[in-house]
Amino acid sequence: MVRLIDLPKYEREHLMSKVQPPLGPMVWTHLNREIAELRIALITTAGLHFRDAPGFEFIDSTFRPISGSEDADNLVMSHSSVNFDKVGFTEDVNLVFPIDRFRELEADGKIGSLAEIHYSFMGAGLNPEAYVTSASQVAGLLKQDKVDAVFLTPV
Amino acid sequence: MTTGISLVRENAESMQPPRTLWVSFPLGRPLGKPDDAAFQHRVIDAALKLLRAPSGPVLADFPEDAPPAGLNDAPACPVSFSKPTEDNDSWNAALRAELQTLVPWHDLGKRRRAGRSLVGVSGYSMTENIEKLGTLLDNETLPIAELKWFKSAIEDAKVFYLEALTAQPGRYNQEQLERLFWHETALGTAILKFNKMFTAHAELSYMSRIIVPRTVLT
Secondary structure (H helix, E strand, C coil): CCCHHHCCHHHHHHHHCCCCCCCCCCCCCCCCCCHHHCEEEEEECECEEECCCCCCCCCCCCEEEEECCCCHHHEEECCCCCCCCCHHHHHCHHHCCCHHHHHHHHHCCCCCEECCEEEEEECCCCCHHHHHHHHHHHHHHHHHCCCCEEEEECC | CEEEEECCHHHHHHHCCCEEEECCCCCCCCCCCCCCHHHHHHHHHHHHHHHHCCCCCEEEECCCCCCCCCCCCCCCCCCCCCCCCCCCCCHHHHHHHHHHHHHHHHHHHHHHCCCCCCCCCCCCCHHHHHHHHHHHHHCCCCCHHHHHHHHHHHHHHHHHHHHHHCCCCCCCCHHHHHHHHHHHCHHHHHHHHHHHHHHCCCCCCHHHHCCCCHHHHC
């Protein structure tokens, strides 16, 4: 488990080097309806993409669209870090990108709908500021898709 | 609006995203446990509930630890790996021989996963990648003009091995798999040799850090 106190010193120091101040004043949006009415998109920083899409570079602030209608079992991972477990993802894509769980929530009426397109970044080697341009592009695309809320997953 | 998961509480505390659920799971496993829909739903529900918070930033702790990743009494690996010795085998031959012992297991695992495999990011077959990696080592050469291929070939090969090993009887946990791969396979030894060669290279020493985990080097 990732409690820093349980990790070796070198790993603790590496993760603490990622401690950053807030990017700016916090933006807060109040929920003005039920979760069951929301249109939700998934965004991961796991460096996922479909097999025929270009892989991520060693450091890379671009993103890859992940169509919600395609089979998520065809997703592969080209994250440049070797310092996390990839075995679990080989067993179940939902461990990193819980698309089937959200499809179940949609089918059960617990969320309103799923976005047409989800998004994947590769979170390694760059500070958050490097992602401003591509994150702004994704924000615009999410608006076009009428997405109300985004579910963020790291790796 | 956003909600999401954090694997490192200290990072979420400092950056203060509007709504974050901290989970105590290992890096690489943000939803906790593969093939456990009920557990994954509990994580998602806890993060979605944060959308109802009246004000923020909100940083909540998920109350459950992830179930164990594997059995603690996993058997010794039934496949006997043979690393190349100083004067006998070439790296090319040793890596190709090792690959052949794992192909049936990889095929079995792939069938169990209904054809799913993460191998293929490099765009080349395992045989092509393994032969090229072996030849590079036999010539004591670094792939200076093909670093992207090299990184993806190594990742493909590691994933292939892990997919094959997890298809064998018994279940290895993550720690056991890592130990087996890095200390008992010719490929693990080969990547460590590349790591040393890159470490000694004046301009490409950074490559050494993105092919071998910190846990193996310290």
